[in-house]
Amino acid sequence: MRDLNHLDVNTLTRPRIWAIGGGKGGVGKSVITANMAIRLAQMGKRCVAMDVDLGGANLHTVIGMPSPDYTLTDFIRKKVDNLRDVMTPTPVPNLWIISGSKALMDMANPKYTQKEKMIRHLSLLDVDHVLLDLGSGSGFNILDFFLIAQEGILVILPEPTSVENAYHFIKAAFYRKLKRATKKSGVAEAVDRAMEEKVARGIQSPRTLIRNVLEINPEAGLALQKEASRFRPSIIVNQIRRLDERDLGKDISIACHDYFGIDVKFLGSIDEDDCVRQAIKLKKPVMDAFPGCPFSQSIQSIVNNLFIGQEAWFGT
Ligand SMILES: Nc1ncnc2c1ncn2[C@@H]1O[C@H](COP(=O)(O)OP(=O)(O)O)[C@@H](O)[C@H]1O
């Protein structure tokens, strides 16, 4: 793989859109999004961090700046002509922030197509990466952004409840993804037929569902298989306290493969590190206040892992 620091970004398909979501509030989505974006910016990549967290829009705080004056609403209401105009510079060179949560709130119940349009606008920005801080839970908005973005990253805590939520999230996102394939002719009927005979056919997972649909209607099965193969979420396990918790991400990835037939990429673990709280108190990003701390080192390694297996995108 080529050294990321020397990539000719102009040859890339830009920008890459990453969505960071899942979990409860407080698992670390915002600090991870902010610091990953800062790391990418430090590597010379032009980045936008966008807050789409309806419950607690605090991305600006963990970046160490006040809430932006302009929000996505100003673009949607045509107060400004260009999405570029709602990109607020941050104290970090190469990093901008867009405040998007109010716009989502204003839209109340945005349709899938509206969310797609929002992502299309973002993909026209002249930057290398857009990182979306999605907020908590597995509501439709979160699932949709997770799926529409090129890459979805789930943050998990090493606790049984959080792990259970993660399985639920991955399964819900996967079924929502498959649902888009059912818009093709014959697919919905084949899925319905398979599900009517669910017990007799032994359908217990998305994997066995696809296998059965392939038997019923090969064309429909292939459409499902194609959609399924495009679902490759990643996970990060945050706030690790014990050594054995470091294996959790790998275990989840193996379980998802075996039970759901879904390839989940484990990006890495992050230790619980008091520097995170200290940096927030100092109103500075962790990567800036404590660049050598365990948290910052884990972020660096996770950012490197983001690109493993993405050589095709880099044209190597
Ligand atoms: N690796 C970590 N070590 C120590 N504290 C952390 C870590 N990650 C997150 N935190 C703490 O959790 C709080 C919530 O993080 P935040 O990113 O706002 O969560 P979310 O966006 O998921 O709601 C932070 O203010 C910080 O105090």
Ligand SMILES: [Mg+2]
């Ligand atoms: Mg948050």
